[in-house]
Amino acid sequence: MIAKKYSASQYVKALRTLYKRLPKNHPKFFKIKNEFYQNQAGEIGEEAVMKVLEKLKLPYKFYVFHNISLYSDTLFQMDIIIITPYYALIFEVKNINGEIIFTDQQLLRKLETGESHTFENPVLQLEEYEYQLIQLFKSIGISLPIYSAVVFAFTSSYIKVAPANKALIFRRGIKPFIRSINVGLPILTDSQLDSLKNYLLKNNKDFQPFPLINYFGIEPNSLLKGVECVCGYIGMKKVIRSWYCPACKTYNKNAHESTLKDYFFVFKNTITNQECQQFLLLNNKHEASKILRNPLLISTGQSRNRKYSLINGKEQPSFSKSNQT
Structure with missing residues (x-):
């Protein structure tokens, strides 16, 4: 069941406005442009994955959340999290085309043109999210196993070197991956799962870096x-x-x-x-x-x-x- 459905973030909408109104000769134009297109691509990927999860059926109760931000030791934002009576599952969704190479610290992307780009390693992101979620669960008296996976939303990504210690799946592999997770006796009752769902929704803290000119340090008079x-x-x-x-x-x-x-x-x-x-x-x-x-x-x-x-x-x-x- 979808507890927090897909919704386009106000941040990406605002980024588009900032990008459109920033002159091309502005020193931060390309930074804002890249920020907008990366976040827009991410949302397209997340929407595609959420459409798969909307049709997911399991023999036990579960809740799916899109784009949820919680505070533990620090504020952390997960693309998608699924909670069940048996486990919690975090997805870090990527929509990056080209040849993909995972290293210990980075994700490298190479295009057919020969152009290369570096991104944060989603494996490190997931490890941090898992740690923060464990701390959060401990603070409310919950001890659920936590699993995670990197999900590539589209087959335009060619994985040349996969991560050695983290599950990596494509969109069509999401349902088989979830069904393959072994479950024993339930850790949470249905009532406790409902309480956890309500807790996560109540404590969600949306990313609100507005107004953006302050967040990025841009003079208002420089915009159209x-x-x-x-x-x-x-x-x-x-x-x-x-x-x-x-x-x-x-x-x-x-x-x-x-x-x-x-x-x-x-x-x-x-x-x-x-x-x-x-x-x-x-x-x-x-x-x-x-x-x-x-x-x-x-x-x-x-x-x-x-x-x-x-x-x-x-x-x-x-x-x-x-x-x-």
């Missing part, structure tokens, strides 16, 4: 401003009751909504009327006031000192019912 069109053009023109895109020649009355969402996760967790005018490239304060008059925003202060923020800063808002200008 303006409303983004669905075609990718940034800088739509405000017209009466709508927005016009000079690139694709289309109108969209709600185009500002996604850009305003992006602001809170990339630039700042509060916004003033003047900042709204500057960021959306509006013509006057009245247009900004209508856009900021939204039930999902809370205001503090009066007059020129008034600031707006999300009612719940951890969730991406929906502005579908916002006032139009």
